[in-house]
Amino acid sequence: MKNRFxxxxxxxxxxxxxxxxxxxxxxxxxxGYQTFAYREYPSIIKGGYASYQIDFSNTEILASTxxxxxxxxxxxxxxxxxxxxLNKGGIVVHSVNDFDFTQEEIEYIKENxxxxxxxxxxxxAEENKAPKIMGNVxxxxxxxxxxxxxxxxxxxxxxxxxxxxxxxxxAEIRCLKAxxxxxxxxxxxxNIDIPKVKGNWSNSLLLTANDAISLGAxxxxxxxxxxxxxxxxxxxxxxxxxTYMKTGMLVKxxxxxxxxxxxxxxxxxxxxxxxxxxxGGGFDLMSETISCAGITETPLLxxxxxxxxxxxxxxxxxxxSDLNAALYTGHGEFPRCVLSxxxxxxxxxxxxxxxxxAEKYQIPVILLTEKQSAESLFNVRDIPKAIKIERSLxxxxxxxxxxxxxxxxxxxxxxxxxxxxxxxxxxxxxxVSTEEPAEIVRMSEKRMxxxxxxxxxxxxxxxxxxxxxxxxxxxxxxxxxxxxxxxKENEDIAYLQYQYIYPLKFEKILSLEEEGKSxxxxxxxxxxxxxQLVKKESGYxxxxxxxxxxSRPFFVEDILDFLKS
Amino acid sequence: xxVKIEDYNTNIKNTWCPGCGNFSIHxxxxxAFVELNLTPxxxxxxxxxxxxxxxxxxxxxxxxxxxxxxxxxxAIGAHxxxxxxxVIADIGDGGCLHEGVDHLIHAIRSNxxxxxxxxxNQNFALTTGQATSTTKEExxxxxxxxxxxxxxxxIGELVLSLNPTFxxxxxxxxxxxxxxxxxxxxxxxxxxxxxxxxxxxxxxxQSNHDWFKERIAQSAIxxxxxxxxATVKDTEKIYTGxxxxxxxxxxxxxxxxxxxxKKTELVDEVKQVDIKSLLSSFK
Numbered sequence: 127m128k129n130r131f132x133x134x135x136x137x138x139x140x141x142x143x144x145x146x147x148x149x150x151x152x153x154x155x156x157x158g159y160q161t162f163a164y165r166e167y168p169s170i171i172k173g174g175y176a177s178y179q180i181d182f183s184n185t186e187i188l189a190s191t192x193x194x195x196x197x198x199x200x201x202x203x204x205x206x207x208x209x210x211x212l213n214k215g216g217i218v219v220h221s222v223n224d225f226d227f228t229q230e231e232i233e234y235i236k237e238n239x240x241x242x243x244x245x246x247x248x249x250x251a252e253e254n255k256a257p258k259i260m261g262n263v264x265x266x267x268x269x270x271x272x273x274x275x276x277x278x279x280x281x282x283x284x285x286x287x288x289x290x291x292x293x294x295x296x297a298e299i300r301c302l303k304a305x306x307x308x309x310x311x312x313x314x315x316x317n318i319d320i321p322k323v324k325g326n327w328s329n330s331l332l333l334t335a336n337d338a339i340s341l342g343a344x345x346x347x348x349x350x351x352x353x354x355x356x357x358x359x360x361x362x363x364x365x366x367x368x369t370y371m372k373t374g375m376l377v378k379x380x381x382x383x384x385x386x387x388x389x390x391x392x393x394x395x396x397x398x399x400x401x402x403x404x405x406g407g408g409f410d411l412m413s414e415t416i417s418c419a420g421i422t423e424t425p426l427l428x429x430x431x432x433x434x435x436x437x438x439x440x441x442x443x444x445x446x447s448d449l450n451a452a453l454y455t456g457h458g459e460f461p462r463c464v465l466s467x468x469x470x471x472x473x474x475x476x477x478x479x480x481x482x483x484a485e486k487y488q489i490p491v492i493l494l495t496e497k498q499s500a501e502s503l504f505n506v507r508d509i510p511k512a513i514k515i516e517r518s519l520x521x522x523x524x525x526x527x528x529x530x531x532x533x534x535x536x537x538x539x540x541x542x543x544x545x546x547x548x549x550x551x552x553x554x555x556x557x558v559s560t561e562e563p564a565e566i567v568r569m570s571e572k573r574m575x576x577x578x579x580x581x582x583x584x585x586x587x588x589x590x591x592x593x594x595x596x597x598x599x600x601x602x603x604x605x606x607x608x609x610x611x612x613x614k615e616n617e618d619i620a621y622l623q624y625q626y627i628y629p630l631k632f633e634k635i636l637s638l639e640e641e642g643k644s645x646x647x648x649x650x651x652x653x654x655x656x657x658q659l660v661k662k663e664s665g666y667x668x669x670x671x672x673x674x675x676x677s678r679p680f681f682v683e684d685i686l687d688f689l690k691s
Numbered sequence: 692x693x694v695k696i697e698d699y700n701t702n703i704k705n706t707w708c709p710g711c712g713n714f715s716i717h718x719x720x721x722x723a724f725v726e727l728n729l730t731p732x733x734x735x736x737x738x739x740x741x742x743x744x745x746x747x748x749x750x751x752x753x754x755x756x757x758x759x760x761x762x763x764x765x766a767i768g769a770h771x772x773x774x775x776x777x778v779i780a781d782i783g784d785g786g787c788l789h790e791g792v793d794h795l796i797h798a799i800r801s802n803x804x805x806x807x808x809x810x811x812n813q814n815f816a817l818t819t820g821q822a823t824s825t826t827k828e829e830x831x832x833x834x835x836x837x838x839x840x841x842x843x844x845x846i847g848e849l850v851l852s853l854n855p856t857f858x859x860x861x862x863x864x865x866x867x868x869x870x871x872x873x874x875x876x877x878x879x880x881x882x883x884x885x886x887x888x889x890x891x892x893x894x895x896x897q898s899n900h901d902w903f904k905e906r907i908a909q910s911a912i913x914x915x916x917x918x919x920x921a922t923v924k925d926t927e928k929i930y931t932g933x934x935x936x937x938x939x940x941x942x943x944x945x946x947x948x949x950x951x952x953k954k955t956e957l958v959d960e961v962k963q964v965d966i967k968s969l970l971s972s973f974k
Binding site: 291330341348352370375381382385389391392393396399415424512515517539541542543545547549550551559569642 | 730761765766773956
């Protein structure tokens, strides 16, 4: 594809691949390009193979290609693993002493005219009186010289990043310079002919969806975050923890996901804004609390960061197979709302909407992310405008008053205010337990009416692409990003994005079908969970489906191959 | 206007068995609120599921009847949001030592400024008399006519092993002493755990008032954990009173670097925040 370039940094887990990747992403961004950074890593602290791929372009870039132009590797396993990902005419730069490619790899290298450069980074570090670990930046600045970018930009990013760390900055800069001037293969030219973004792009932001969720929550007046660590949601704890002196937010690592969910429910009941984030396994533990929030009509907000597989599954890899868990977890029948974000931009917006929905409708709200959005680095010009806080608090006579909309008055318990009973037993409008059939029906119907009111209130799905496109992909989450990449060079396709999944507004799907569009269900799971929901709600069944469930995101090539077939 | 006991009464019909220890526990609880001059709007009680939880409509106040084993974390969530409220987690020995034992442990470790009131009637009564960790080992119980196969947990010993800042034991047939314990517990700045030895006439009739009368004895407050442990482990006597208190350890909120000097509560702080100043680290 035109106007895009990809670099993959690889190595063992624990060798500093992430740091190198982040430095490079930031430096490329500061050089005037839009970037997208995607991480792969194993669920171990040392060893295995990890990588950090940076794709850059002159326009918004939201997904990776499977293939890349430069491979940099610090370890042999990663070299074997990723060598076949190099494009024709690509280059591999590595620091692995006494490394031998296999016969098959040698043939691939020859056939595709790939250059191989070995750099003895430890020796160069020593020559420059620098510790061995600084060998990493020699590789970084060597790549920078291959790109023929200005060394000062990289130097500034390195300085800014490490200014508060206890390192020998002068040695670091000597290494940077040594790497930048290291000999390049004769006659080798990358020819990066990508125009730069107009304006001062170095002020743009690099955010994961987890960062965006953290910022959105702060913006929305959230005052407490309770969580138990679990990939891929863990970094929300980090972002909120690192900023808590400024924000004053109460950030608490709970002893379990059960506790985290209960703390959120307790704090929301009391009248502040709180939330938690987890992944599938932790979410399962929260299901009783979701059910309890359902009947007690207590606002509850959970971010569910999806990874792949049941049980422990493939813990550090991506997928979107927890939609059914979000839709159906929790015993009994009660209204809920399920949202899904695709990137940093909509994550920032949706977490704010989620707070408003949870409070106005007094229901559990689940915001889905995926490892692919939660931990990938998106490059945005600025954060969108904050969304107005709507709490819909209102004092009333009875906490569970029967209303047409299903929404009863909710007010903050405080000194001098009327007290009320919040009850997880079925109850009458005053909160007192009941086992009377008529009362049970009346209260259950009231609660469920909130779902209809909410559905009216929710926005329609977003249609991306040309009205004339013949093929419309329909889905949720990060599948949007890959389709948008392909759309840049193919006006024949479009994407219908569901940010508000439940209650489902399916009418747009039916009208597109009536217009004669060819609809393709796209999901990063095995069974098409969103498709099942559409069928259940509307009766419509997608004829064409594209599913991927190998724990990898959709790469651009996956879509191109699908469209060819 | 002085708070009256009537402020805490409701007109909902009570469903406990005649002679249930819960009657006097609630009497003591209401009396303690009155003596502390707390109006119902200033207290929060989270109720567990069990016979204790069925008392939720017997008492006024901000009340939340949640899930079995979870009244402690629910209470903590409420307390952290508004520490001006007097927050009590009401729970039985079943919910506290079984489904929710991790919550008890971490609440003590974290020293949240709440009161955990454990109704110890030595069985799961609402589900008609199953054994708990405090049931006597040889006692025939639901589905196990030869007694339980598992060992027991002494609540005091468990609590004291966690370096608590307040542990007291009361007895349901001594509401006067219990009122005093509850007042001290609620005034304690930190996590106060109060175990109430409770009469259950239906599923534990052997441990009736005569049985308790022979064993209950008052204990003075102990200055060390090891003395306190010896007191609660006594095999002849069941010692009651405030058994251990440490006023020197700050409670959780006063240990939080970014919250300890705050004058406002989380519930007062919900408003739009400009995040511009946080963005520089993402550039």
